[in-house]
Amino acid sequence: MTHETNGTSTIPARTDAAASVVTRVDPGRPRASRRQWLALAVLMLPVLLVSVDNTVLSFALPAIARDLGPTGAQQLWIIDAYPLVLAALLVAMGSAGDRFGRRRMLLIGSVGFALVSIAAAFAPTAEALIVARAALGFFGAMLMPSTLSLLRTVFADREQRRLAIAIWASGFAAGSALGPIVGGVLLEHFHWGSVFLLAVPVLVPLVVLVPLLIPESRDPAPGPIDVPSILLSFAAMGAVVYGIKHVATEGIDVVGVAAVLAGAALAIWFVRRQLRAATPMLDMRLFRQGSFGGGVLVNLLSVIALVGFLFFVSQHLQLIAGLSPVQAGLALTPGLVAMIAAGLSVVPIARRVHPRVLVPSAVALSAAGYLVIALTAGDGVAGVAIAFVLLGIGIGVAETVSNELILSSAPPAKAGAASAVSETAYELGAVLGTAVLGSILAAWYRTAIELPAELTAGQADAARETLAGAMALAETLPASVGAELAASAATAFGGGVTVTAFIGMLLMVAAGVVAATTLNEPRGAASE
Numbered sequence: 463m464t465h466e467t468n469g470t471s472t473i474p475a476r477t478d479a480a481a482s483v484v485t486r487v488d489p490g491r492p493r494a495s496r497r498q499w500l501a502l503a504v505l506m507l508p509v510l511l512v513s514v515d516n517t518v519l520s521f522a523l524p525a526i527a528r529d530l531g532p533t534g535a536q537q538l539w540i541i542d543a544y545p546l547v548l549a550a551l552l553v554a555m556g557s558a559g560d561r562f563g564r565r566r567m568l569l570i571g572s573v574g575f576a577l578v579s580i581a582a583a584f585a586p587t588a589e590a591l592i593v594a595r596a597a598l599g600f601f602g603a604m605l606m607p608s609t610l611s612l613l614r615t616v617f618a619d620r621e622q623r624r625l626a627i628a629i630w631a632s633g634f635a636a637g638s639a640l641g642p643i644v645g646g647v648l649l650e651h652f653h654w655g656s657v658f659l660l661a662v663p664v665l666v667p668l669v670v671l672v673p674l675l676i677p678e679s680r681d682p683a684p685g686p687i688d689v690p691s692i693l694l695s696f697a698a699m700g701a702v703v704y705g706i707k708h709v710a711t712e713g714i715d716v717v718g719v720a721a722v723l724a725g726a727a728l729a730i731w732f733v734r735r736q737l738r739a740a741t742p743m744l745d746m747r748l749f750r751q752g753s754f755g756g757g758v759l760v761n762l763l764s765v766i767a768l769v770g771f772l773f774f775v776s777q778h779l780q781l782i783a784g785l786s787p788v789q790a791g792l793a794l795t796p797g798l799v800a801m802i803a804a805g806l807s808v809v810p811i812a813r814r815v816h817p818r819v820l821v822p823s824a825v826a827l828s829a830a831g832y833l834v835i836a837l838t839a840g841d842g843v844a845g846v847a848i849a850f851v852l853l854g855i856g857i858g859v860a861e862t863v864s865n866e867l868i869l870s871s872a873p874p875a876k877a878g879a880a881s882a883v884s885e886t887a888y889e890l891g892a893v894l895g896t897a898v899l900g901s902i903l904a905a906w907y908r909t910a911i912e913l914p915a916e917l918t919a920g921q922a923d924a925a926r927e928t929l930a931g932a933m934a935l936a937e938t939l940p941a942s943v944g945a946e947l948a949a950s951a952a953t954a955f956g957g958g959v960t961v962t963a964f965i966g967m968l969l970m971v972a973a974g975v976v977a978a979t980t981l982n983e984p985r986g987a988a989s990e
Contacts, residue, residue: 501675502626506633507668508572508605511661513637513888515544515598518645518657524780525654527930532588534904534927535708538896541773543592545892546703547599548606550696552886553744555603557687565678571604572665572672579662583655594658606885624866625809631861632805634888640798641772646791688743694732699890701725703897709905744883753817754871756980757864758887760821763973764857764864765891767828767966770899771835771853774959775846781933782952783843793843797850804858812863821860821977828856829970836963860973867981899962904928906958912950916943929955 519526519541526532532540559567578601582594648656705721712718736742749755772794779790804824812820831852838845868884907929913922916939925932925947932951936944 497675502629504668504671504675506629507664508568508602509630509633510637510640511575511664512548512602512606513634514641514644514660515602518641518660522645522649522654522657524777524930525649526588526591527928528934529654530585530588530591534908536588536592537928538900538904539592540588540595541896541900542703542893543595544599544602545890546699547596547696548602549886549890549893550699551600551603551692552606553695553883554687554692555606557743559604561687563678565672565676567604568672568676569669571601572669574601575605576662576665579658579660583653583658585655621809621813623869624812624862625806627866627869628805628809628862631865632802632858634861643791643794643798646787646789649787686741688735688739691732691735691739691743694728694735698725698728698732699893701728703893706897706901709901713905748871748883751871752980753867753982756976757868757871758883759976760825760860760864760973760981761868761884762887762891762894763969763976764825764828764860765888766895766898767832767969767973768853768857769892769895770962770966771832771850771895773896773900774903774962775835775850777929778955778959779843779846781929782955785843793847794850796847797854800851801854801858804855805862808859808862812866817863817867817981818978821863821981822974824856824859824863825970825974825977826856828853828860829967829974831856832963832967832970836960836967856970860977864977864981899966902965903955903958903962906961907951907954910954910957912954914943914946914950916940917947925951 523537523541526540527537555567555571575598578594578597582591582598585591585594644660645657648660701721702725705718705723705725708721709715709718733746736744736746749758775794776790779785779793780787783790785793808820808824831849831854834845834849834852865884908926911926911932913925917925921935925935929951932947936948936951938944939947
C-alpha cells in the first residue's frame with residue numbers, strides 16, 4: 463500500500479472509490495481551507511440538479527399529460543425512468559471514475575446531461591420522453607459519486623464534516639422540494655419542456671469551475687469493472703419496479719408477481735456475488751454496522767415518503783384545488799424552508815442529543831404531517847402546507863444525522879463505497895416513492911371512480927386512466943355531465959390520497975423504529 467508522510471506520522475494515501483482529492487489527516491484534525499469550501503459549493507450544483515430532476519416533473523405532469531397523452535403506466539415511467547437508471551448505475555459509475563478519472567467523469571456527465579436535457583425538452587411523444595429521462599439517469603450517475611465522498615475526504619474535522627453533510631443533505635432535500643416550485647414558475651410562463659432546459663445554465667459554471675478547484679484523481683490500483691454486477695443490479699431494480707407498476711395498472715396477476723419475485727432473486731444473486739468477490743463493486747460488509755445500515759434505511763424510507771408526497775400533492779393542488787403551477791409551488795415553499803432550516807440547525811443539537819433519540823423524534827413529525835393529509839384527504843391548501851412543513855422538518859433532520867453516521871461508520875478506505883450506497887438509497891427512494899405510493903394511488907383511483915353513463919368507451923378509458931385525463935375530458939363535455947365526472951374523479955382521487963397518506967405515515971413510523979434500534983455513535987467518533 464502506498465503511504466504518505468505528514469510530519470511525524472505516516473498515513474495511507476487515499477484511493478477509495480470516489481475520493482476527489484488526496485488529504486493528509488494528522489492527529490490535530492486540520493481545518494478545511496477556503497478552497498475546500500469553494501469546492502463543496504461547486505459540487506453542490508450537480509446535487510441540486512439531480513435532486514431537482516427527481517421531482518420537477520411532478521408539477522409538469524398535468525401539462526405533459528395534456529400534450530403527449532401518456533397512459534397511466536407511461537406517466538409513472540416518465541417520472542421513474544430517470545431515478546431508476548441513476549440508482550442502478552451510481553456504484554458502477556463510481557468504479558468507472560476510479561479507473562478513468564473522477565473529474566473527467568464529472569465533466570463528461572455534465573456535458574451529456576445538458577445535451578440530453580435539451581432533447582427531453584422537445585420530446586414529441588411519451589415514449590421519446592421516457593427514453594430521454596433514462597439517458598438523463600445515465601449521465602446523472604456520472605455526476606453524483608464524487609460529491610458526498612468528498613466530504614469524508616476533505617473535512618477531517620468532524621464538526622466541519624457534519625456541517626458540510628448538513629449542507630449536502632439540505633441541498634439534496636431542497637432540490638427535491640424545489641423541483642415543483644421551480645417547475646411551477648416555469649410552467650406559468652413557458653412550455654413544459656422548460657423544466658429540462660433548466661439544467662443548461664446550472665451545468666455551465668460546473669464545467670468551468672471544476673477544473674479550477676478540483677484536481678483530477680483516480681485509483682492507482684482500481685478493481686475490475688464488474689459488468690455482471692452492473693447488469694444484475696439494474697435488472698433487479700427494473701424487474702421489481704415493473705412488477706409494482708404492472709400490479710397497479712393491471713391488478714395482481716402472474717406477470718406482476720413473477721416480475722417482483724424475479725427482481726428479488728436477482729437482488730439476492732447480486733448480494734452473494736459481492737460477498738464472494740475479492741474486490742466487490744459494493745462492499746456489503748458495511749451493512750453489518752448498525753449505524754451504517756440503519757442510516758441507509760432511514761434515508762431510503764424518508765425519500766420514499768418525500769417523493770410520494772410530492773407526487774400526489776402536486777396533482778391535487780393543480781387539478782382539484784385549481785391552483786396555477788406557481789400558486790401550487792408557493793403553497794409548498796414553507797415546507798421547503800423548514801426542511802433546509804431543520805437540516806442546518808440540527809448540527810449543534812446533534813453534538814448533545816443521541817441519534818437514537820434525535821432521529822425518531824424528527825421522523826415522528828413527518829408521520830404527523832402524513833396524518834394531517836390522511837385525515838383531511840388533502841382538502842384545503844393550508845392543510846397541505848402545514849403537512850409539508852411537518853414532513854420537511856423531520857426529513858431535514860433525519861437526512862443530515864443519518865448521512866453523517868453513514869460516512870463516519872465507514873473506514874476512510876470505504877468512504878467512496880459509503881457515499882455511493884447513501885446516494886443509491888436516495889435515488890432508489892425516489893423510484894419507490896412514485897412506483898409504490900404512486901401506483902397504490904393510481905390503482906385506488908381507477909377502482910373508485912364512478913363514470914357517468916353518457917361517456918363512450920374511449921372517453922371512459924381516458925377518464926379512468928388518470929386524474930388529468932378525467933379533468934381534461936370533463937372540460938369538453940356538457941356542463942352537467944362534466945361536473946359529475948369532475949366531482950367523481952376528485953372524490954376517487956381523494957380516497958386514494960387518504961390510503962396513500964396512511965401508508966406514508968407507516969413508512970415514517972418504520973423509519974423511527976429503525977433509527978431507535980440501530981443508530982449508534984460510530985466507534986472512534988468520539989476521538990474525532
